[in-house]
Amino acid sequence: xxxxxxxxxxxxxxxxxxxxxxxxxxxxxxxxxxxxxxxxxxxxxxxxxxxxxxxxxxxxxxxxxxxxxxxxxxxxxxxxxxxxxxxxxxxxxxxxxxxxxxxxxxxxxxxxxxxxxxxxxxxxxxxxxxxxxxxxx
Amino acid sequence: xxxxxxxxxxxxxxxxxxxxxxxxxxxxxxxxxxxxxxxxxxxxxxxxxxxxxxxxxxxxxxxxxxxxxxxxxxxxxxxxxxxxxxxxxxxxxxxxxxxxxxxxxxxxxxxxxxxxxxxxxxxxxxxxxxxxxxxxxxxxxxxxxxxxxxxxxxxxxxxxxxxxxxxxxxxxxxxx
Numbered sequence: 001x002x003x004x005x006x007x008x009x010x011x012x013x014x015x016x017x018x019x020x021x022x023x024x025x026x027x028x029x030x031x032x033x034x035x036x037x038x039x040x041x042x043x044x045x046x047x048x049x050x051x052x053x054x055x056x057x058x059x060x061x062x063x064x065x066x067x068x069x070x071x072x073x074x075x076x077x078x079x080x081x082x083x084x085x086x087x088x089x090x091x092x093x094x095x096x097x098x099x100x101x102x103x104x105x106x107x108x109x110x111x112x113x114x115x116x117x118x119x120x121x122x123x124x125x126x127x128x129x130x131x132x133x134x135x136x137x
Numbered sequence: 138x139x140x141x142x143x144x145x146x147x148x149x150x151x152x153x154x155x156x157x158x159x160x161x162x163x164x165x166x167x168x169x170x171x172x173x174x175x176x177x178x179x180x181x182x183x184x185x186x187x188x189x190x191x192x193x194x195x196x197x198x199x200x201x202x203x204x205x206x207x208x209x210x211x212x213x214x215x216x217x218x219x220x221x222x223x224x225x226x227x228x229x230x231x232x233x234x235x236x237x238x239x240x241x242x243x244x245x246x247x248x249x250x251x252x253x254x255x256x257x258x259x260x261x262x263x264x265x266x267x268x269x270x271x272x273x274x275x276x277x278x279x280x281x282x283x284x285x286x287x288x289x290x291x292x293x294x295x296x297x298x299x300x301x302x303x304x305x306x307x308x309x310x311x312x313x
Binding site for chain 2: 020023027052053106110127130
């Protein structure tokens with residue numbers, strides 16, 4: 001007796017002609033949503049964790065201020081001293097009146113230093129701040 | 138007479154079979170390079186800077202004073218308290234003032250030492266915020282049957298007026 005493999009008569013191919021289109025669509029989505037990092041962070045920091053966090057909806061309004069483990073302050077692309085903070089932030093505020101300053105401060109920093117920065121921000125009229133934290137799970 | 142013939146164009150085709158591969162490569166690059174970092178944090182509004190500070194007397198039962206010393210010990214209205222307990226003991230005090238007018242609502246004052254660790258401060262602030270958020274959630278559940286996030290913006294505004302978050306950050310004391 002002869003055995004024969006059963007084969008379906010229909011074609012068994014997945015049409016791949018539209019594959020590039022699909023992939024390009026995905027690609028476009030990622031290209032549009034990607035925000036490549038604009039600044040190099042020069043200080044090393046570890047953010048504290050918190051539960052009651054809010055998201056900042058309007059990313060355009062955010063201006064970052066980093067404070068590293070070694071108490072160096074970074075705004076934009078360069079390290080600045082405490083005395084310069086006021087001037088820089090004031091010009092930022094003039095360009096963007098309702099700027100939110102996101103403070104990315106290392107968790108080991110002393111509060112004295114943090115409040116010195118806050119004083120400078122108050123003098124520069126940057127009153128909306130946000131202590132950047134990780135989300136505690 | 139010579140017959141003018143149209144030149145036959147040889148079929149010119151670009152091989153497209155590898156297009157998918159190329160697109161995938163690009164896709165992978167963007168997948169890897171994407172940083173979808175959401176900015177999460179604890180929002181706060183600083184008071185305006187004024188040269189000479191006026192002091193306004195605030196009645197004792199409106200105030201909840203949180204003091205954090207340099208060792209990370211926390212005092213809430215003079216009693217030692219562990220940080221995770223803060224929200225629990227603040228909640229009833231916030232709740233009791235929901236129906237009061239705006240100038241009678243609770244003010245939470247946070248004061249630290251200059252040597253206090255930033256992380257401790259954030260933990261305490263987090264607890265205070267948590268207390269407010271939980272009160273807001275519970276209140277909106279009893280009133281609207283939904284959580285605070287699911288309310289529409291009008292109802293949210295109303296709730297914000299009922300339960301405003303007033304946190305006052307006092308300047309750290311100078312080390313003598």
